[in-house]
Amino acid sequence: MEKIYTIKDIAELAGVSKGTVDRVLHKRGKVSEDALKKVNEVLDKIDYQPNLMARSLKKKQIYSICVLIPDSANDPYWQPCIDGINEAKKEFKSFNVKVEIFLFDPTSTSSFVETNKTVLNSSPDAVLLVPLFHKEAIDAIETYNSKGIISSIFNNQLKSNTIKSFVGQDLFQSGRIAARLLDLLIKKGTIAIVHIDEDYENAIHMQEKEKGFRDYFENLESGKFEIKTFKVKHPQFKTTLKEYLESNPAIEGLFVTTSKAYQVAKIIAKKPEKKIALVGYDLLENNLEYLNNKTIDFLIHQNPKRQAYLGTTSLIEHFIFEKEISPEKLLPIDIVNTENAKDYFL
Amino acid sequence: MEKIYTIKDIAELAGVSKGTVDRVLHKRGKVSEDALKKVNEVLDKIDYQPNLMARSLKKKQIYSICVLIPDSANDPYWQPCIDGINEAKKEFKSFNVKVEIFLFDPTSTSSFVETNKTVLNSSPDAVLLVPLFHKEAIDAIETYNSKGIISSIFNNQLKSNTIKSFVGQDLFQSGRIAARLLDLLIKKGTIAIVHIDEDYENAIHMQEKEKGFRDYFENLESGKFEIKTFKVKHPQFKTTLKEYLESNPAIEGLFVTTSKAYQVAKIIAKKPEKKIALVGYDLLENNLEYLNNKTIDFLIHQNPKRQAYLGTTSLIEHFIFEKEISPEKLLPIDIVNTENAKDYFL
DNA sequence: ATTTTTATTGTGTTCGAGCACATTTTAACA
DNA sequence: TGTTAAAATGTGCTCGAACACAATAAAAAT
Structure with a gap:
């Protein structure tokens, strides 16, 4: 445990007053070359750590x-x-x-x-x-x-x-993780990236996640997966997605890029004839409900x-x-x- | 932003000296009932938060x-x-x-x-x-x-x-998580819990992980999995595990309860004819190497x-x-x- | 050489809590 | 009632940094 030096200590060691040390430390000028040298010599030798308690006690600024x-x-x-x-x-x-x-x-x-x-x-x-x-x-x-x-x-x-x-978070990587999880959940088939409730062009986070997601599968080179993208905004959401799934019966997995996976889960939970893998974001209560009944397989926590x-x-x-x-x-x-x-x- | 009160403020409000307030706050006694009441009344009304800077500045105790x-x-x-x-x-x-x-x-x-x-x-x-x-x-x-x-x-x-x-961490839960992951990785088959390098009787963490792991599969009631336990200590480890795997060809997955999954990975990496799912613990460099080449499927991070x-x-x-x-x-x-x-x- | 100006250095107060010690008030006793 | 002991209360210093201001020294001007 090395000694803790105070301004007073430094002043004594350098043979000057604490006022001078203070001026040196804060570069306030008004210090002779001679004094500056003396103080800096001491400062070089020791490791001065100002006492933050004392400082914040004194400082009135909030x-x-x-x-x-x-x-x-x-x-x-x-x-x-x-x-x-x-x-x-x-x-x-x-x-x-x-x-x-x-x-x-x-x-x-x-x-x-x-x-x-x-x-x-x-x-x-x-x-x-x-x-x-x-x-x-x-x-x-x-x-x-x-x-x-x-x-x-x-x-x-x-x-x-x-x-x-x-x-x-690294959103590109986040997309890759979702991809890895879906790769694990379904060994082959069609996967749709679902962007809901936000404007895709303005939502960089969605774009990054999609990029990462696709990147994973492109580098896989297995040819076992086909990746599609599906964008939809709120009002017509429910019917539109239902139609989309019906017209794309090959879909085995879904990746929802927002925290709204529960909305998707609500729909696919009603089609128990075929388990569609589902990965989404965020531990909202609604999402957790569907996670617990295993409609949602994984959630990525953005903390x-x-x-x-x-x-x-x-x-x-x-x-x-x-x-x-x-x-x-x-x-x-x-x-x-x-x-x-x-x-x-x- | 509510006002920040000091001991001096309280003293003034209560009409006593700061010494008395200090005695009340620290229950040091030597305070008349009358003064005690006056100070407590003030204390009840306001939310006094001692200034920790000032306190730790004064206290010399390390x-x-x-x-x-x-x-x-x-x-x-x-x-x-x-x-x-x-x-x-x-x-x-x-x-x-x-x-x-x-x-x-x-x-x-x-x-x-x-x-x-x-x-x-x-x-x-x-x-x-x-x-x-x-x-x-x-x-x-x-x-x-x-x-x-x-x-x-x-x-x-x-x-x-x-x-x-x-x-x-909750080690029981940790075991359940490993179970869930293996459930996902292989849809059915035999899984061995591998305890290596430590004395099982003395290592409660291993026992808890095993309990959690088995608990998951017991509640699954699917009958698709068979869970075995394999204990081994260091010196003879390599040959023993090899023999164990050869005599149990039905094994599809392994759960290593310590950070030594890489030792297991080293062995099963040499048998590429059949991918055995592997879940272990901790982000050691050795483990990460096998995680990256996908011999290890998941690692649980104990942080x-x-x-x-x-x-x-x-x-x-x-x-x-x-x-x-x-x-x-x-x-x-x-x-x-x-x-x-x-x-x-x- | 003396005064004035400017540069440099030192001193003392403040922040709030904690605590030792001094002072005042109250109780106890002869 | 006066004296002493005990209880209660108040005062003042300290911690370390920051900064205003006083004090001193050096330089410049008269």
Whole structure:
């Protein structure tokens, strides 16, 4: 256990006052070359670690972090995010940080824009957001950046060099995993990728998952599988899918790229004459129900709670511990079946 | 954002001095009923959260935590634990905690006992240990307890009411997961549970995994599977397993209950005439090699790094944040295949 | 040489909790 | 009632870093 040095120690070792040491440490100038040298010599010899307790006790500044996430009233997928953020808040409650959650309607672009405006008005030190709307998110982040506000994103990837950090999963790989699981479930046959409820062109996550999924089978070269894509939006969903399945009786497996696998499960559960393998995303209650009755074979866990937690803590720790924010944090892609589902609710 | 109260605030609100408030908060006595009432009334109205920065700045006591883990020179499974502990150390380096790692030889009971003696001599505030040897671990924990030293365990479960906390996995469930995966991999046939390299009677983890595994198939009632058990210890391992497989040609799947699946893989990889499904534990390099060439189908990740990390941080946070130590923390049981293996190395 | 200006260095206070010690109040006893 | 013991309460210093401000030294101007 090596000695812990304080500013006072350094001052004594260098033969100057603690004020001078402080000026050197913070590069505030007003230090003679002679004194600078003396202090730096000591600093080179020892490993000075400022006492963060003392620092944050003294510093009056309260850092403000705003988190923008979709309202879970519209999509239960987002519910765990709140828990993750609150967990981070609780963990750092004694520190000088204020974390505020702002909800927007995931079905409304203008709601997203408006919420960003509100956030901007409160002029926070950092913003963590889910960039659900590509163009609008880029704009918002640009604005934050121009005001010196740090922005991080999670859940959805976005290419922008003003973003400090992304927390999420490798969606291409995620698609490959789904492919591997379906490869295992059915040894051959036709598989349909089902994109529901979101606009394919605007949903990069769907595209990435599809790419990864197809990539797996292309490299397999077995020729045992045929992959199709099926896109559908909500209102007409039920009948459309039913028709699609009836006109494609060769389909042995389905890969649902969103958290809406339960909607598909509802339909294929009614056709017990033939078990269709089904892989989807996210541990929503509805999904778990069909996982447990084995209509859904596997769910891939995107761990929104942990994403939100890590996104928040990395910002908090940046401010209070001066930790660097890692530009990309990819979470493991958890494979969930009947047996380990409950483990993921910590 | 509700106001943050300090002891001084409370003193003013209650019309007493901060010394009195301090006595009430810490139940140090020497407070008149009248003053006690006044302070408690204020305390009831507001939500006082002591400033942990100020507290740990003032408190000079350095808490000492010792961690006892098997030496990874003997078994690479333990290597990640060191990383997990160091991560915890790094995270809390500014706080008044000292974490020391002690290694023991996992093949030697006396090494375990000796290391515990060394730890005891350093009289730490808490001990986190891997109770590899059942009886000796109970004894050690008993001794720690009598000296007022908190003890937590991880990786291996142990029933003892003097233990503060266990971090690990539900091994019964873990066995069920392996069963589910093999059920999926082969639709019928004989499956052997392979216990290698450890003494079955002393290794509760093996027993629990076997119980869970058998439980799954018993409740299946399909009659499609036959489950056998095969125990073997190191030296003669290779030839014995080969003979066993030859004399049991009906075997379609193997479940290896330890991290030594690669040893089994080495053997069955040489019999390409028939693919035997193989499920094992832990992301050792050797295992990953066979996972990638698909000799091993699935690995169950026991996440030793996270176990060690959580075990350590829960003790640290107990001391510096006065957090309660949860008696049991069960980690998710991660299913790993070729596609998501690399995700688990953060 | 003396004053003024500027550069450099040192001192002292603050943050909030914890605790030792000083001071005041109350009770006990002669 | 006065004295002493005991109980209750208040005061003030400390932890380490940050920063304002005072103090000193050096340089420039008169």
